[in-house]
Amino acid sequence: MAITDSITWPGSVANARLIQQELAAKVKLTPMQNPVRYIAGIDVAFPNKGKTTRAAIVVLSFPSLEMVELTVYEAPTVIPYIPGVLSFREGGAILNALAQLKISPDVLMFDGQGIAHPLGLGVASHIGVILNMPTLGIAKSCLVGKFDEPELTKGSISDLVINDKKSGYVVRSRDKVKPLFVSPGHLITKEQALQLALQCITKYRLPEPTRLADKLSKNQM
Template identity: 40%
Template sequence: MKFTRLHQWTTDIKEAARIQDNLSHFIEVKPSKKEYSLIAGADTAYSKKDNSVFAAVVVMRFPELVTVDRARAQTMANFPYQPSYFAFREGPVLIKAMQRLTVSPDVIMFDAHGIAHEKGIGMASHLGLMLDVASIGCAKKSLIGDYDEPANEMNATSPLNLKGRQVGTIIRTRVDVKPLFVSIGHKIDLETALELVIAATRGYRLPEPMRVAHILSNKMRRNYDGRLRGPGPYRMRQFE
């Protein structure tokens, strides 16, 4: 799939903040299509040896949830880990992987927040805009906003509010797991986003596309760090 280089990836926080201010106005919170037959999930993994970042994208036919395409990419992380600026750290490698897809998904789920962001443009929204595709923010932790813990029941939800406005929904996809923070990414509404998350979940905490992408990106990292470890004395178990 293609994308529009709306701006240059920067390393400067202030410039990144400026870019977010400019792009936030273009985020659409309404669906641009009615059917989603191809849903994708994306995730990244970090090397523990250097600044390598691995991205994996998995596209599945919906609602069957059969994988129809996958893509991977690797880059060096330039931007530092900085809450609220994830797009500048993981965006490059994720976009690179997306460009390698042979099919164009109708919606992409990111392991990040969408409009549940101080400037209303978390990575899910930011990348959805650059890729001009519907996107959903599906984070595992809170970034901003007030909320109550959902009941410990499958699909129990609770609103995520920010400045008196609901910017997302927290949902426990299965009993005894930490809930997910779902928010609009781009070109979609919260209700639809939540429906897709629920319909794409199959007994695990994460929706299938994201779960598989997570496993894939993690394999990439392990393979990289593993072979980078190279020859040498095997690390023996420490007894003291």
């Protein structure tokens, strides 16, 4: 997959937030126009007590959810954990991993946030804007916003509201498990992001693309 951009640390948290604000203004939540044939699940882990950054990508055919390609990119960790600007810590490794793909996915599904971020630019939105392609975030916890707890049965959904605006969804992916937080990243509507997430959920809590990417990032595949 051809990648021409990069993500580097801008030198300070203040500069990082300025860049986030600039990129957030470029986020477009417009409908995906092309059919989805391949979907990539993306996750990043920090093994070796955080000294290594490992970006893992699993590409699945859609809607069959059969794995067709996987790749891992590792590099020394150069940016510490700083809440709110994680895409700068993870983004470079993710872009390098994407560059290794032979199959170009139609949409990227991140284990992380889309617009459900204090500045409206989680990792899914950040990379979506840079690559100008459809992305969505599937997060395991709520970073910002208010919501009513969905019913305890699989498939129950409630709205994630940020600044009085419905910005995503809270989804119960299995009976009586903690919900997931689904938000669009870029070039996709929140309804399409929800539908795609639901179509990728099987018998596990996480949708297949990010579930497999999570396993790969932990070297469990």
